Amino acid sequence: MIRTLLKPDNQNISIRLPENFVGKQVEVIAFTVEETQQQELTFDKPVGHFASENVLSKDWLSAEEDEAWQDL
Template identity: 35%
Template sequence: MTQVIIKPENQEEIIISTSLSAEEIEKLIKLNELSKAKLETAILSETALKNDWLSPEEDEAWKDL
């Protein structure tokens, strides 16, 4: 059993016991960071792209689909 200590910013630490190996935990952390980065990109892109998507020209182009 592996113990993992997580200390979120400005919060108390959380201690988790798990059967995952240190390598598996590291992979999960990297996957989580990658997911966050992709989500941030999507959120920032949405604001920029909505000007194009929400236009009368765009509505006209897609009306038959």
């Protein structure tokens, strides 16, 4: 893996790959450092959609829960 930071002075970027990369599929991703810093800030907030179904099922799969939703 190769990782580097650069500040281009125009819209063209040229990279030189190691010889063992030749003939292999290589992924190139470009984004600004500011974008990654903003994304890191959003991960500091708790997000409920990452809770696993296994954990949530302890509350969902109960006789009390079934009774509460039976009329829907």
